Amino acid sequence: MAMADVTVLGAGIFGLSVAWACVQRGARVRVIDPHGPGAGSSGGIVGALAPHVPEQWNDKKAFQFDSLMMAGDFWAGVQAASGLSTGYARLGRLQPVADGAALELARARALSAADLWQGQAVWEVLRADDCGPWVPASPGGWVIRDTLTARLHPRMACAALVAALRARGAEVVADHAHQGAVVHATGVAGLAEIGAQVGRSFGNGVKGQAALLALDMREAPQLFVDTVHVVPHADGTVAIGSTSERDYDDPASTDRQLDQVIARARAAVPALRDAVILERWAGVRPRSRSRAPVLGVHPVFKDQFIANGGFKIGFGMAPKVAQVMADLVLNGVDRIPTDFRPEASL
Numbered sequence: 001m002a003m004a005d006v007t008v009l010g011a012g013i014f015g016l017s018v019a020w021a022c023v024q025r026g027a028r029v030r031v032i033d034p035h036g037p038g039a040g041s042s043g044g045i046v047g048a049l050a051p052h053v054p055e056q057w058n059d060k061k062a063f064q065f066d067s068l069m070m071a072g073d074f075w076a077g078v079q080a081a082s083g084l085s086t087g088y089a090r091l092g093r094l095q096p097v098a099d100g101a102a103l104e105l106a107r108a109r110a111l112s113a114a115d116l117w118q119g120q121a122v123w124e125v126l127r128a129d130d131c132g133p134w135v136p137a138s139p140g141g142w143v144i145r146d147t148l149t150a151r152l153h154p155r156m157a158c159a160a161l162v163a164a165l166r167a168r169g170a171e172v173v174a175d176h177a178h179q180g181a182v183v184h185a186t187g188v189a190g191l192a193e194i195g196a197q198v199g200r201s202f203g204n205g206v207k208g209q210a211a212l213l214a215l216d217m218r219e220a221p222q223l224f225v226d227t228v229h230v231v232p233h234a235d236g237t238v239a240i241g242s243t244s245e246r247d248y249d250d251p252a253s254t255d256r257q258l259d260q261v262i263a264r265a266r267a268a269v270p271a272l273r274d275a276v277i278l279e280r281w282a283g284v285r286p287r288s289r290s291r292a293p294v295l296g297v298h299p300v301f302k303d304q305f306i307a308n309g310g311f312k313i314g315f316g317m318a319p320k321v322a323q324v325m326a327d328l329v330l331n332g333v334d335r336i337p338t339d340f341r342p343e344a345s346l
């Protein structure tokens, strides 16, 4: 490539997705990451693309809803350009209902979902007996089913994005001079860099641990049970996550806290009881001070841009993050919700 129109720093899900949206609009793009694609929190195994509960609607929930609705086309495009599977499928999610109060809440949410999800997805309360043996038992025998939740495999998705970018002439490299518009999508390191520049915290890393088990449930919906996400993947594995740790010594190690998450999942889901553990993984999520994504003009380097703060939902947000960032960087069109602006974390 002679000259890049856009340089993206960081080859996690935010950087790669922004790069992909820019490439699709005809820009010449170079992604730079000294540690390689998926080296940060995006190199994991969970990949639940799950909605917020359908109530108390706000910009963040509306943005996330749009992004989840865009995900099917987004990931199909990546797969077509790369020839690689991303592991994406919208198979929904089941959540056992704990008690009478939860049942009442779930039914109220079914009504608000009908309105807020505009008929594009369903949130309903069903008898668990009607949902097959994959569903955990619950006291009253009720389960919430939603058809908006999807999954992908984070590592497969990152690898497919890199291949799609290269197939369209973009570069993904470890080092290069910056050219054109510069987008910082550097995750936890980027939040720390801004904090150091402005002299106070702009966000921090929140560690998470997850496990991958050998069980082929690839057509089954994911489960949310006893605070654990159980995500059947396309490759015959099931991911279980996650812990949430603000204080930690080693960002990459796993420990007893993960053992407890696995134990809770095994206790709730009979099919997981004897499944072999294939991998234990930990990563550090970029959490901005506002807890929301941070998108727009970079708060320190004012002639550059930022896409950070994916926190626990970076994969779910990526398609729409990519769209609004490409609008801003390439066309100067700003469709970023107020809550997502860097100022919200300053």
Ligand SMILES: Cc1cc2nc3c(=O)[nH]c(=O)nc-3n(C[C@H](O)[C@H](O)[C@H](O)COP(=O)(O)OP(=O)(O)OC[C@H]3O[C@@H](n4cnc5c(N)ncnc54)[C@H](O)[C@@H]3O)c2cc1C
Pocket: 009, 010, 011, 012, 013, 014, 015, 032, 033, 034, 035, 036, 037, 038, 039, 040, 041, 042, 043, 044, 046, 047, 048, 049, 185, 186, 187, 188, 189, 190, 207, 208, 209, 210, 241, 242, 243, 282, 283, 284, 285, 286, 307, 308, 309, 310, 311, 312, 313, 314, 315, 316, 317
């Ligand atoms: C255990 C766990 C489970 C999760 N589960 C889910 C889930 O189910 N669903 C979901 O949507 N999200 C989930 N997440 C959150 C999701 O992984 C993150 O939101 C997402 O990975 C953030 O992506 P990112 O691109 O902003 O950051 P990262 O993936 O951390 O990428 C930042 C990149 O920047 C690079 N970098 C750093 N400094 C520089 C520099 N100076 N120049 C260039 N590059 C640099 C790093 O090497 C890194 O590759 C989970 C996270 C964890 C840890």
